[in-house]
Amino acid sequence: MCLVLSSRIMGNLCARLKPPSTNTKKQCSSSSSRRERRLDDAAIREQAIAAAILFKQHRQHFDRSTSLRYPNGLSKKTSSNTLPRSSSSRARSLADPLLQPHQLLNQGVNVDDLETNHIVLVHGGGFGAWCWYKSIALLEESGYRVAAIDLTGSGVSSFDTNSITNLSQYVKPLMDFLEKLPEGEKVILVGHDFGGACISYAMEMFPLKISKAVFVAAAMLTSGQSTLDIISQQAGSNDLMQQAQTFIYANGNDHPPTSFVLDKSLLRDLLFNQSPTKDVALASVSMRSVPFxxxxxxxxxxDLKYGSVRRFYIETLEDNAIPISLQENMINASPPEKVFRLKGADHSPFFSKPQALHKLLVEITKIH
Structure with a gap:
């Protein structure tokens, strides 16, 4: 369309600027053709430059996006006095450094040689199995068996969130899945956000069926704690979370809330401050209320059951929902085997840093 419009404009200019002549039409036509060829050449050059830039981006090294930290080094703290600035007030890079194909597909591991290559992904509050779509694809392409669970009242579950009365009822789909595993088969559980409490419950119930547990920006509780106990540690310090929450009282205002929803206009700043716009749009139409x-x-x-399962924690350094200070409080209270850090990741690294998250998950499966 641009080239057509350009040729018409050039033709009109030729007609106006050239003196009358029997060769006018031929001259204009020749001039238009040359100009179209020049424009075509310019377009080709622009495409070549864009392709070169894209190729260069694909060759960026991945190691800059992740680092490993052991519990012994937990004394190094990240300041919790200020909340990271939101995406609306600062420039940010949404690029997740890409692994080269051979790095993505094997990363130096034969999945058949692992204790287990079966990974179970457990979503956080308000999310569903849908949020793991990038991780599912990457893991399956690398040869892993992957299951993503919709907890009760989440994702495609038709259960009314406001009718959920306890944690046991909420995690029943995960319990059913683990119970049906063949004798002797183990899985690696990966829990995000409130999914951390859910996989902890599963570890206590089915310790012999779980090889490792990975907490991704997740609630990692000690015995006798509730998730609310953890949240209360940052009471008054996370204004954004308080602004975003709206409680629902399905049983009446004189009873405790039955669930809460998050203001869609604040979702980006709270959960997705480093995530691509298309994933924020997906979440805004897919997220459901969180059972209270x-x-x-x-x-x-x-210690005999939960404590027998190897635990790993992945910190998200740009997290506005569970700030790094709160993540480290949980780690200090109950140190896991190893702690990894995801640089540039918001509360939803499966969106903001899917490749980096994938690399860490594969690395954890390889730890003997």
């Missing part, structure tokens, strides 16, 4: 009763349940975790 499970948040109140205190977990009973034993």
């Amino acid at each position: 009763a499970p948040v109140l349940d205190k977990l009973s975790l034993s």
Whole structure:
């Protein structure tokens, strides 16, 4: 369309600027053709430059996006006095450094040689199995078996969130999945956000069926704690979370809230401040209310069962929902085997840093 418009404009200019002549039409036509060829050449050059830039981006090294930290080094703190500035007030890069194909597909591991290559992804509050779509694709392409669970009242579950009365009811789909595993088969559980409390519950119930547990910006409780106990540690310090929450009282205002929803206009700043716009749009039409009763349940975790499962934690350094200071409080209270850090990741690294998250998950599966 641009080239057509350009040729018409040039033709009109020729007609106006050239003196009358029997060769006028031929001259204008020749001039237009040359100009079209020049424009075509310019367009080709622009496409070549864009392709070269894209190729260069694909060759960027991935190692800059992740780092490993052990519990012994937990004394180094990140300041919790200020909340990271929101995406609306600062420039940010949405690029997730890409691994080269051979790095993505194997990363130096034969999945058949692992203790287990079966990974179970457990979403956080308000999310569903849909939020893991990038991780599912990357893991399956690398040869892993992957299951993403919709907890009760989440994702495609038709259950009314406001009717959920306890944590056991909320995590029942995960319990059913683990119960049906063949004898002797183990899985690696990956929990995000409130999904951390859910996989902790599963670790206490089915310790022999879980090889490792990975907490991704997740609630990692000690015995006798509830998720609300953890949240209360930052009471008054996370104004953005308080602004975003709206409680629902399905049983009447004289009873405890049954669930809460997050203001869609604040979702980006709270959960997706480093995530691509298309993923924010997906979340805005897919997220559901969060059941409140499970948040109140205190977990009973034993060393014999829960404590027998190897735990790993992945910190998200640009997290506005569970600030890094709160993540480190949980790590200090119950140190896992290893702690990893995801640079440039918001509360939803499966959106903001899917490749980096994938690399860490594969690395954790390889730890003997």
